[in-house]
Amino acid sequence: MLRVIFISVVILFMSMQNRPCYSQSLRADTLKNWQLKGYAESAVKGGDYYMAIYLLEAYIQKKTRAYNEMYLLAELLSETRNYAPAEALFKKIIDKKNNALIGIPIPKRPVI
Numbered sequence: 001m002l003r004v005i006f007i008s009v010v011i012l013f014m015s016m017q018n019r020p021c022y023s024q025s026l027r028a029d030t031l032k033n034w035q036l037k038g039y040a041e042s043a044v045k046g047g048d049y050y051m052a053i054y055l056l057e058a059y060i061q062k063k064t065r066a067y068n069e070m071y072l073l074a075e076l077l078s079e080t081r082n083y084a085p086a087e088a089l090f091k092k093i094i095d096k097k098n099n100a101l102i103g104i105p106i107p108k109r110p111v112i
Contacts, residue, residue, distance in 0.1 A: 026051070028058030036062070037069065049076050067093060 028036060036059040043052035056073040060066055070093050077086035 026055075028055060031055075031058075033059060033062055040069075040072075044072070044076070049080050052076055053080065065096075067096065 036055050040052045040055035053076050056069055059069055074086045074089040
């Protein structure tokens with residue numbers, strides 16, 4: 001009897017709300033850069049790597065010189081076993097850094 005009363009109260013309470021019970025999906029194209037970066041950092045701290053990847057990809061499309069975020073995205077891709085995109089992104093970061101160093105190549109092995 002209590003179970004029936006509880007279920008009916010829950011149904012009544014849910015029907016009185018003005019908004020639907022499901023959550024809205026997060027659309028990256030409607031967010032500002034600082035929101036994308038902040039939500040991505042929160043997603044990483046919360047362990048939601050796939051949401052962080054989604055948000056960081058959108059952030060990097062808007063800001064093409066965000067090397068720290070590119071590195072974080074590459075790390076997340078390798079954590080989620082997306083090795084080919086992670087490798088391509090690491091190579092892109094290294095190439096960009098080489099060009100930024102006025103043509104001075106980064107040694108592959110430490111010079112002693």
